[in-house]
Amino acid sequence: MINKIKSNLFQLYFKEFGSTVYLLKIENQNILIDTSSSKNEKELINDLKKLNLNPEDINIIILTHQHWDHNENINLFKNAKLYKYENINQLPIKKFKIIKTPGHTKDSIALLYKKILFSGDTLFNNGIGRTDFPDSEPEKMNESLKKLKNLNYKILCPGHIS
Secondary structure (H helix, E strand, O other): OEEEEEOOEEEEOOOOOOOOEEEEEEOOEEEEEOOEOHHHHHHHHHHHHHOOOOHHHOOEEEOOOOOHHHHOOHHHOOOOEEEOOOOHHHOOOOOEEEEEOOOOOOOOEEEEEOOEEEEEOOEEOOEEOOOOOOOOOHHHHHHHHHHHHOOOOOEEEEOOOO
16 A cells, blocks of 8 residues: 655555555655565555556665565565665765664664654654564663654654554
8 A cells, every 4th residue: 555645755555564665756766665574575566566666666775674574575676776774874865864773673773854754663653663572672772762852853754554
């Protein structure tokens, strides 16, 4: 299912469990933030087709963290450059403010684009991400939440909407 947030920003969410995927079109680039779980592969491709895109039209994928429900579909996007915690500072589009937000995972990031916050699983509309996984850092979650609280954003785009 597709929710148009702005003229260049779409939220894709699915019937099966998996992360929400965001399509952002800026600087002649088609950017996906997260790719959801493999259970949502067909629905993701169909949603992109409804937006007049094929998987090969995606230029950049940004992963908010490495959990399976966010990254299982990266293999669909053969032409996309992948950015995650390890290489996120090499992202060529400088309009993003990158915030490292350990807590849910050690490699969690959030991104601020204009007044839109892509928070991954650090911050949801009604809560925060779990911190009981083997790769979580629960002692760092409050510090990460403070970083996000101090940002000037108007639209929250979390990793899951339900």
